[in-house]
Amino acid sequence: GARGNGSLLDGLNPEQREAVEFRGSALLIVAGAGSGKTRVLTHRIASLIGGREAWPSQILAITFTNKAAAEMRERVEQLLGQASDGMWISTFHSACVRILRREAEKAGLAGTFTIYDSADVRNVLKRIIKELDADTLGFTPAGVSNRISKLKNELADADSYARNANLDDPQEVMFLEIFRQYTRRLRAASALDFDDLISETVFLFRSFPDVAALYQRRFRHVLVDEYQDTNHAQYSLIRELTRPVAPDLAEQMETAGMHVRSLQDASGGIPGASLTVVGDSDQSIYAFRGADIRNIVEFERDYPGAKVVLLEQNYRSTQNILSAANAVISNNFDRKDKKLWTAVGDGDKITGYTGYSGHDEAQFIADEIEALHGAGVAYRDIAVFYRTNAQTRALEEIFVRSAVPYRVVGGTKFYERAEIKDAIAYLIAVANPVDELALRRILNTPKRGIGPATETQLASFAETNGITFREAMRDAGSLGLGPKVTTAILQLAGMLDEAAAKLEPSNPAGVSGVSEVLGFLLEQSALLETLRSSRDPQDETRAENVEELLAQTKDFMRENPDAGLVDFLTQVSLVAAADELDDSSGTVSLMTLHTAKGLEYDSVFLTGIEEGLLPHQMSAGEPGGPAEERRLFYVGITRARKRLYLSLAMTRAQFGETSVAMPSRYLQEIPGELIDWRQSPGMANSRGGTQPRALNARRDGYGSRGGFGGQGELSPAPRPKAEWPNRVTAQVRDNGDLTLTAGDRIRHADFGEGRVTQVTGEGTKRVAHVQFDRSGAKKLLIKIAPIEKL
Numbered sequence: 001g002a003r004g005n006g007s008l009l010d011g012l013n014p015e016q017r018e019a020v021e022f023r024g025s026a027l028l029i030v031a032g033a034g035s036g037k038t039r040v041l042t043h044r045i046a047s048l049i050g051g052r053e054a055w056p057s058q059i060l061a062i063t064f065t066n067k068a069a070a071e072m073r074e075r076v077e078q079l080l081g082q083a084s085d086g087m088w089i090s091t092f093h094s095a096c097v098r099i100l101r102r103e104a105e106k107a108g109l110a111g112t113f114t115i116y117d118s119a120d121v122r123n124v125l126k127r128i129i130k131e132l133d134a135d136t137l138g139f140t141p142a143g144v145s146n147r148i149s150k151l152k153n154e155l156a157d158a159d160s161y162a163r164n165a166n167l168d169d170p171q172e173v174m175f176l177e178i179f180r181q182y183t184r185r186l187r188a189a190s191a192l193d194f195d196d197l198i199s200e201t202v203f204l205f206r207s208f209p210d211v212a213a214l215y216q217r218r219f220r221h222v223l224v225d226e227y228q229d230t231n232h233a234q235y236s237l238i239r240e241l242t243r244p245v246a247p248d249l250a251e252q253m254e255t256a257g258m259h260v261r262s263l264q265d266a267s268g269g270i271p272g273a274s275l276t277v278v279g280d281s282d283q284s285i286y287a288f289r290g291a292d293i294r295n296i297v298e299f300e301r302d303y304p305g306a307k308v309v310l311l312e313q314n315y316r317s318t319q320n321i322l323s324a325a326n327a328v329i330s331n332n333f334d335r336k337d338k339k340l341w342t343a344v345g346d347g348d349k350i351t352g353y354t355g356y357s358g359h360d361e362a363q364f365i366a367d368e369i370e371a372l373h374g375a376g377v378a379y380r381d382i383a384v385f386y387r388t389n390a391q392t393r394a395l396e397e398i399f400v401r402s403a404v405p406y407r408v409v410g411g412t413k414f415y416e417r418a419e420i421k422d423a424i425a426y427l428i429a430v431a432n433p434v435d436e437l438a439l440r441r442i443l444n445t446p447k448r449g450i451g452p453a454t455e456t457q458l459a460s461f462a463e464t465n466g467i468t469f470r471e472a473m474r475d476a477g478s479l480g481l482g483p484k485v486t487t488a489i490l491q492l493a494g495m496l497d498e499a500a501a502k503l504e505p506s507n508p509a510g511v512s513g514v515s516e517v518l519g520f521l522l523e524q525s526a527l528l529e530t531l532r533s534s535r536d537p538q539d540e541t542r543a544e545n546v547e548e549l550l551a552q553t554k555d556f557m558r559e560n561p562d563a564g565l566v567d568f569l570t571q572v573s574l575v576a577a578a579d580e581l582d583d584s585s586g587t588v589s590l591m592t593l594h595t596a597k598g599l600e601y602d603s604v605f606l607t608g609i610e611e612g613l614l615p616h617q618m619s620a621g622e623p624g625g626p627a628e629e630r631r632l633f634y635v636g637i638t639r640a641r642k643r644l645y646l647s648l649a650m651t652r653a654q655f656g657e658t659s660v661a662m663p664s665r666y667l668q669e670i671p672g673e674l675i676d677w678r679q680s681p682g683m684a685n686s687r688g689g690t691q692p693r694a695l696n697a698r699r700d701g702y703g704s705r706g707g708f709g710g711q712g713e714l715s716p717a718p719r720p721k722a723e724w725p726n727r728v729t730a731q732v733r734d735n736g737d738l739t740l741t742a743g744d745r746i747r748h749a750d751f752g753e754g755r756v757t758q759v760t761g762e763g764t765k766r767v768a769h770v771q772f773d774r775s776g777a778k779k780l781l782i783k784i785a786p787i788e789k790l
């Protein structure tokens, strides 16, 4: 049974308690990282249900990832000691899919609509750009997709955009045409992209107040986590959901038997839902996706009488970690200063480490993880964060070699693999026959002799006859194609129809489940068999992946006995980056800083703290870019509970080139006494080095001054002096003039003596390939390698 409200308030400080117990219409909790914002939401939900003030079905809680949603549900159920069926705890996207599938007809959609991910979107755009010859004007699928996404996040569509566009500008005209075609094609395919999920729901509510009223009546309490990262469309959705229901509409609902009497106020209307939002403007990291910090700032204006609660005690991190976070974020202008404190105590110092290369950095992390593990830290309590996905390569390589069990969260996702997308496309073609993209994808996969020319013929046949691509396939006999091709097309169309029939309740053989249908399709299409019998060794893994998908459909059916194919496809579409995370799996988690939001780990490694990576070079030109990158750094630091590692490398291989890396400007914002800089591998005597090294100067500089004391420059790269006056990296070593040729013997501080086999590259990027007597073959960047010619 439910526990009393007393115990639901245990483990909360007075401010948190106040927030949990507040019963007005609007509540804003602004507070720094780790201050218990998410915890307050969880307790608030539990207190509403536990105190019998709300039914679970009257709660709508929005979290940033499905994973966060699952955690919140679990916590609420734990607090209540009971299951909480009917409660909606989900992401914006999942909530909107649910609404749109239910109200599909009103929304002008097929209930089986497909959800396009970014790769699908780019595919559609690629085709349009090609057809319109728009690439000659510089349009790219990625660029257009970004622009369209931004517009949709502002609730703009092609028509509203056209009203303000400069139609004398050929660029604008072309963009508009692409936008229009894109919209048309998604419509025709009964498909929505991720941004549509939100905006279409908003449009639905605005066009059909009676539909909106169903949800306004239902959800009495709306709670939003990570509110700082909502964009305009999401903000509008919340506004629509929390509007009061007008008296006449409420009366109509009562007449229709919807039992609204108990909800009506004196006017006869239904008051708007109570709204709780929690956020931290210092953690706003999605401005590039249209997130709007103003949503926090203007909350009080939009919801007059809103109560504001501030939380200042951090329960997550040690004081040293917090002090570093506070110091960094205080460099952002335009923010309200809030100082977090903790009662946990200073804790360990932050560990700093400068690798000689990305690989050295990774090796340090692997070694340190093994040391932590040896000292009893579980792998699952350790996380490694990075700014760009490209950084995982070195980390993975070393982790595999060092046998560190790890898991990349949201890297190349399972569902993004080509073979999985192929198999899924078969399912989509069954569920949503008008989805041309899915049909085109499977038309010749596996190869059945249907070439691109035939594909084009089918498409134009469909277009001229005003029928769908699928219908054109069924009609392939009248296209005048060769007999073999015709048979292949008809067979595919027949297979899809047969699969669809299996799902019909009227099917005498009984309704088949998702896994039977997938099994049938894989067999009939020979997709799996083709992979299994292939001589390409990679196809073996691909076959295993497809089998894994089949196994997943079985799990899905077991866990969701009432669900169908569309539900399965929805789940697949909505699995977001952070959702593949599985805490119980006993592995180290690798993820981008963006994915890390809201999470916490005992030990955190923040890697690649270098100029160009953090702040990322792309942010340089953006207004507010470096400030947003600083918030990202702040998010990363504040994930750590006990131990924080900051690492960087002196050289970084990127895009096939190795270049000299500069320490990030943010590093020197952390007071020096908080960081304990370890030796760079080049200095480690224990690793076989014998000579004292110039690099030591650098380490001393770090340790004693906290900045990058010392005079010279590590990098020849130009850097605005004003940004970073005199606090430059120590002269590490400059072998710029060292002339090496194949056959020379050299001595390296770590690797000992060896023979140069080859020199490649030019100028500062010259690389010596060296066969070391004891350490094997290595490649060294001559400019900074700790080497001397013998």
Ligand code: ATP
Pocket (backbone or CB within 6 Å): 011, 012, 013, 016, 031, 032, 033, 034, 035, 036, 037, 038, 039, 040, 280, 283, 314, 315, 316, 597, 598, 599, 600, 638
């Ligand atoms: P973020 O901004 O990173 O999302 P947050 O403000 O949502 O952080 P929570 O994740 O809710 O913070 O809380 C951080 C940690 O502190 C969690 O482990 C939580 O259980 C713990 N915590 C929060 N409040 C208290 C409290 N009053 N007593 C004990 N532990 C608490």
Ligand code: MG
Pocket (backbone or CB within 6 Å): 037, 038, 039, 225, 598
């Ligand atoms: Mg949180």
